[in-house]
Amino acid sequence: MSLDYATLDLLRQSHPAWRLLRSDHAPLVASFLQRVFIAPNVRVMAQADLAEALEDELFALRERLGAEAFPKSALEYLNDWAAPERSWLRKFYAQGSDEPHFDLTPATEKAIAWLGTLIERSFVGTESRLLTLFELLKQMSEGSETDPQARIAELHKRRDEIDVEIARVVAGDIPLLDDTALKDRFQQFIQLARELLTDFREVEHNFRGLDRRVRERIALWEGSKGALLEEIMGERDAIADSDQGRSFRAFWDFLMSSSRQEELSALLDRVLTLPPVAELKPDARTRRVHYDWLEAGEHTQRTVAQLSQQLRRFLDDQAWLENRRIMDILHGIEAKALALRGSPPPDEVMSIADTAADIELPMER
16 A cells, blocks of 8 residues: 555544544553453453443543543443444444443554554564564475475575484583573564454454444345346355455464474473573463464454354345335335425425424323
8 A cells, every 4th residue: 555645634534543543532442451352352342341340430530630541431442442432342232241341443453553553672583583584485485386396495505404413412512592592583483473463353353344344235235136146255265265354264273283282382481481581571371372262363353253153144035025115115205205305395294283292191180
């Protein structure tokens, strides 16, 4: 995307993340949502619990800044943050519950993540990122090579390098990463682990957008039900087979492997005990970050399953006919209104005897 003037001006006016950064209450919104959602990896929170947590936060701030600093109640602030003109939170009713729930929007999480990058770091590593870029290029080059001889030559080269390394270790020459290299790589690991969790909300957001577009198409569809089903199912298959869908499926298959989970646990335990890494004082949740990935992935999977189930119910014969009947009535009203717009009837169209009903209670004197 080109960051020209028109694009940036449009983002400034319409993007929720930019609106959050411009808000006078940005420090409250970002700090509170980071503490209750992002830091503990909470995907959804009930309204009562979230309002209680925000009320405690507001009480502490009012004690320090004065009562006029934040005059509204916690629930009013939450509803403001979830309003369409802000879209910092998503307010919805969870399946089987009549209590509103809240979740972060991807835009809010991006804004909070960007704010985190503004804090000055005592150590900024670059070597590991350069090596990562180099390794990615190698993977793309080797993975797209169709010449068998070239692939074999590359494998022989790697085998020779491994043989040389084995010989060095046998001879007692064991190359080790120094403290700086360990810190560099660990910082990059933490950054990528956090970004991975952020991506899940965007994946869910994209699936909800697809579901909303499908429902709109159903409501306005004028052809046969069979043709509608064919088009909708084709689109859902296209989403599942898209780059995002395939990437998520590959990630999920990798993480669901019990051997991979055990390997990740062992690696994390080993790395977190290294003195240079311990000096960085990593968050306690780092030890179970792969379980956070699993939890976030399961939430995304459940969301997609619920959307599919709701869509099937929406396409049920009875619901289909009822929706079509309602849309036919609305279309009829629209057509009549448009016909009358140019030449409204001169006489009285409708009369109402009174604007309110007279209520008389039986025991009233």
